[in-house]
Amino acid sequence: MVPQITIRSATMDDLPTLLEFQQGIVQAERPFDPTLKDGELQYHDIPSIIASTDSELVVAVADGSLIGCGYGQIRNAKDYLRHVQFCYVGLIFVRPEYRGKGANHLILDALKAWSRARNIFELRLEVYDDNVRAKRAYEKEGFKPHMLLMRTDLSN
Template sequence: MNDNTKDISIRQAVNTDLPKLAEFLQFLVNAERPFDITLKEGEIFYYSIEEFISDPKSELLVIDFSNQIIGCGYAQIRQAKPYQKHEFFGYLGFMFVDPEFRGRGLNNLLIDHLKKWVLSQGITEVRLDVYHDNEAAVNAYKKAGFEPILTTMRCDISQMGENI
């Protein structure tokens, strides 16, 4: 991080943050549209932001710069698949930093806080989803210690007709 780091803090989200967080979610949706042609038009809500604030198995944090929210992200404790080594894992999502504040290490700072919260829950496995073609995000997560393990693939077979 560089200039004005003294004015930056990371704190738990509260209900009065909801309007700004809803705005951030739509910024994220619009940024992800080029990577996912299956997304519906218009506003999309991937999840309930309010539930992240009240759910004890979730930690929604915001990046505060001089009493202005400029970023956010959540960690959520989820049950692993029965065949995996770990019983639970921390899932990170809703990772957003205002474009004006990118390149200052804020995403890594936020991820570090979320990882510490997951660890405080007695969990050491942390996962997240990122669009394969979103190179900037993939590189940011690699820099934060994440490694790719699975690629989801799709096929629209609606045009195949009777040839199936």
């Protein structure tokens, strides 16, 4: 049975679970990034995101519990781009047992609507090139590969 999933804005009361979700993302991304430090990492300043008027952090709720999250943040674009601002999307996470049940779609739809309401029509996110599952999920939502960041390790 598909659970009833609702989306709402995050509050500071959600912080413990959001910090847990952030570590879930870190763990999922470790196999794709040999440059990550060991231990717990903080990719995002979640309290600042919740408090900012230029950001919207949403949570997905099912069965009375938080099952996922994601945020959109209005950022200034480079001077040479056609758009003045864009919405950066990050902290996208869905608990493994709820994946494939539509939560990711609902989270991204809420962030798209929030962005459109602010007259921001360019959304961008980052995903590891080798993370085929995540890339496929984002492509399903209309995202397309745009630029590939490349690196080399000179310590060898």
